[in-house]
Amino acid sequence: MNKIKKCKQCQTDIPLEAKKCPRCQSDQRNWFQRHPSKTIALIFIALSLTLVTLMTFISYSIEKVIPQNEIDTLKGDLWKWAEGRWDNLQIEQNKGTLVIRVYAKSEANEVALSNYCRVIKESAQKNISDYNERRSSEKIISILQNGKFGKSCF
Ligand SMILES: [Zn+2]
Numbered sequence: 439m440n441k442i443k444k445c446k447q448c449q450t451d452i453p454l455e456a457k458k459c460p461r462c463q464s465d466q467r468n469w470f471q472r473h474p475s476k477t478i479a480l481i482f483i484a485l486s487l488t489l490v491t492l493m494t495f496i497s498y499s500i501e502k503v504i505p506q507n508e509i510d511t512l513k514g515d516l517w518k519w520a521e522g523r524w525d526n527l528q529i530e531q532n533k534g535t536l537v538i539r540v541y542a543k544s545e546a547n548e549v550a551l552s553n554y555c556r557v558i559k560e561s562a563q564k565n566i567s568d569y570n571e572r573r574s575s576e577k578i579i580s581i582l583q584n585g586k587f588g589k590s591c592f
Pocket of ligand 1 (some may be wrong): 445446447448449450459460461462463466
């Protein structure tokens, strides 16, 4: 094996392990060898970025999507129960977040709205297999009256 390399500066043959050229004194080390603390900082930044990316990916993957048939059943159930008590019902899910919007009839009072919340929650628990495991922030239920926000129930 040839244990000789050429100087980066003057092209003289120098020992492979030489950190400095014996002839022109030029530094033969690469950027990382010359800057160990900056190298450690870079490795640390790279690892942090990798970890953040990985965590984001993992948290995104565990945001379970509710199967469409469960949403359809819930919607059918709630709509059947409503029997004219409300004007409209919308159920959406966005990246695992369940959003239920009920457009209540304008004459609905506080007691009626609370009753709607109870029915919506019970129906969701019955029809959506993992409803109880979902974080409360994922169970957004809001009741709107006259197009305005009326009540929020979790
Ligand atoms: Zn040299």
